[in-house]
Amino acid sequence: MRxxxxxxxxxxxxxxxxxxxxxxxxxxxxxxxxxxxxxxxKNCALCHHADSNExxxxxxxxxxxxxxxxxxxxxxxxxxxxxxxxLEGNLKAKPMPMPPFAGKLKPEEVDSLIxxxxxx
Ligand code: HEC
Numbered sequence: 782m783r784x785x786x787x788x789x790x791x792x793x794x795x796x797x798x799x800x801x802x803x804x805x806x807x808x809x810x811x812x813x814x815x816x817x818x819x820x821x822x823k824n825c826a827l828c829h830h831a832d833s834n835e836x837x838x839x840x841x842x843x844x845x846x847x848x849x850x851x852x853x854x855x856x857x858x859x860x861x862x863x864x865x866x867x868l869e870g871n872l873k874a875k876p877m878p879m880p881p882f883a884g885k886l887k888p889e890e891v892d893s894l895i896x897x898x899x900x901x
Contacts, residue, residue, distance in 0.1 A: 812889045817897025820890055824882065831901055838877050846899045860895055867891055 821831060828838035835841045840852035848858050853874070856862045868891065870881035886894070 812891075812893030812896055814893070814896045814900055816890070817893035817895070820886070820894050821897055824886070825894075828877075828879070839874075839879055842898065843901050845901050847901075863895060863898060864891060867894060 821829075825842075830837050830841040830843065832843055833841045834843050834852070842852070845851070845863070846858055846860075850856060851858050851862060851866070854862075854866075854871075866879070867886070868881060868883040870879040872878040872881070882891070
């Protein structure tokens with residue numbers, strides 16, 4: 782009886798070893814807040830404050846995801862609307878367009894940016 786229990790436990794060890802590294806890889810492939818902050822400084826900070834709602838070239842992005850609606854278009858502050866803004870920009874915006882980042886940022890970089898924007 783004891784031996785069977787011990788055998789069952791031994792058989793479970795490889796299962797848990799496979800389960801954990803996989804979870805970690807998935808988290809990494811979706812980007813990180815730190816990477817997002819660096820990308821923001823490089824690509825967005827020229828036109829957007831991260832720590833205030835004061836406009837720069839575009840609206841300040843403090844509290845972006847904590848507010849109900851996005852600061853300029855007043856669309857709902859959802860991940861998909863923000864992703865769309867990043868990828869497509871808004872070339873018709875007045876007095877100043879926002880450039881599209883599709884093709885300039887990799888999908889995991891956009892994921893990182895969104896993770897970072899959620900912390901603002
Ligand atoms: C050259 C200046 C410029 C750069 C660079 C820029 N933006 Fe913008 N952004 C704007 C302007 C202008 C607006 C307001 C016009 C509009 O509604 O699109 C805006 C609007 C936004 C909005 C609000 C959209 C809405 O629907 O209210 C978000 C979110 C945003 N930008 C995120 C970003 C992120 C993230 C980056 C970096 C990847 C970035 N922007 C880079 C100029 C810029």
